[in-house]
Amino acid sequence: MDAFIVLLLVIVIICWACYRRKLSKAAYGIASLDIFLRIASWIASQFGGGAVDAFLTRFPNSLLGVAGKYTSGIVYLIIAWAFIILMIYFLFLTLSIFFKK
Numbered sequence: 001m002d003a004f005i006v007l008l009l010v011i012v013i014i015c016w017a018c019y020r021r022k023l024s025k026a027a028y029g030i031a032s033l034d035i036f037l038r039i040a041s042w043i044a045s046q047f048g049g050g051a052v053d054a055f056l057t058r059f060p061n062s063l064l065g066v067a068g069k070y071t072s073g074i075v076y077l078i079i080a081w082a083f084i085i086l087m088i089y090f091l092f093l094t095l096s097i098f099f100k101k
Contacts (some may be wrong), residue, residue: 024093030083031090034063
């Protein structure tokens with residue numbers, strides 16, 4: 001059920017970015033969500049048990065983990081490559097901001 005919440009957040013981010021007509025906003029939003037999921041996964045792995053671990057282990061490890069859970073084959077391959085291209089674009093945006101200053 002929690003993976004559906006993550007998928008809903010991704011759809012909201014993409015729709016919001018389409019409304020604003022900025023691909024960079026989608027890249028920032030999806031990358032931020034993926035980074036949050038990875039940090040939550042790391043925190044869950046550091047705790048041996050308890051309420052925090054029980055809460056955080058319900059969420060997937062990353063956005064590709066969600067895609068892998070619900071798709072397979074060529075659909076997963078397309079989603080994975082789209083994700084990688086979006087992350088490369090996010091890296092380009094981040095580095096361009098870093099080198100401007």
